[in-house]
Amino acid sequence: MLNFAAGLLIAYLIGSISFAVVVSKFVGLADPRTYGSKNPGATNVLRSGNKKAAVLTLLGDALKGTLAVALAFHFQDQLGYSRTDIAWIGLAAFIGHLYPVFFKFEGGKGVATALGVLLGLNWVLGLATAITWIVIAYFFRYSSLAALIAALFAVFYNALLFGINGQAAAITIMSALLIYRHKQNIANLIAGKESKIGQKKS
Template identity: 45%
Template sequence: MDLLIPAIAAIGGYLLGSIPFGLVLTRLGGLGDIREIGSGNIGATNVLRTGRKDLAAATLILDAGKAGIAAAIFGYVFDPTAGLIAGGFAFAGHCYPVWLGFKGGKGVATFVGTMLVVYWPLGLVVIGTWLAMAALFRISSLSALIAALAAPITAYAIGRSDVAIMAGLLTVLIYWLHRANIERILKGEEPRIGDKKKSEQTDKDGAETEEN
């Protein structure tokens, strides 16, 4: 019984997180398979490349919301630990959805949604850090990497070791999924926000820019 609740939270969270809203919405919108557009990613950034800002916004909200909903449901029905597990596995489901051959998004929006629900002040720290770094460096992926790293550090500093552990694990996965971005950042080749020409060239070369 002690392992049953965590197992249910993990499975339920994963299944909720693995719903590929970007793919579903673009198909419903008559735009075909989002995996054949731009970088091939299912996140909101790639959906935006279709020219449908409404679908991109909906994808962003739903990708963030599905992890938050998973954490909220299991945290309410069972306990906060179950909520943390569900939120974490929803993040994993978004990044590695079984329905799409385990090829999903990079998890930034889903990470934010998880943080907002498991401990909302921490979610605000992540959002604020992203906005500040984006204004300073104008590089979306770098802003996301710094914001993600701020989460476990902040959680640990304020005494929420449970959240810090979960956020730390998710941050490690975010850095792994952004390894190509990190390489380009170090080379000074990562597209900046608003630099459409460079971003389009990056996609042509087959490299993935920052995705959700």
């Protein structure tokens, strides 16, 4: 139990590293929480016009989710983690991204980190979810819409691959939180006011 609690805490701290803020500061951009959607994520960083910073943000946010899960798998035998435990550790990293202790609990919406967690749990699960995002984003040009649909399909893909179990519960909660964090985007989509990918927003 203590090992599991430690795993959750470490994963949360890893998830709390906001690469949107760190990368933006490193390359001399404004804090992404001060412009556009004010969301510290890759899509909002892209609105600055700096594609390299957006890519670095995307990779960093995804890799921290994968890292938290990979570490749990690496020490699985020593610490006695089950696959369900590892899925919940991945969820802790995701929550760290949403509510980062290092950045006054003002985090992003979790798309890249959620994908990183899914890839860490199973590459087929992560790849299927990523392809879903890419297809929707390509045809509709809305990052938020792609994220919402991919989140729903992630639950379906996981059930198809692993059935209904503890991992399914963790992924369902992760998807529900991701959708909740997009509530304003949902309202904007309905109102026809949502910004498209690459569109600058004052």
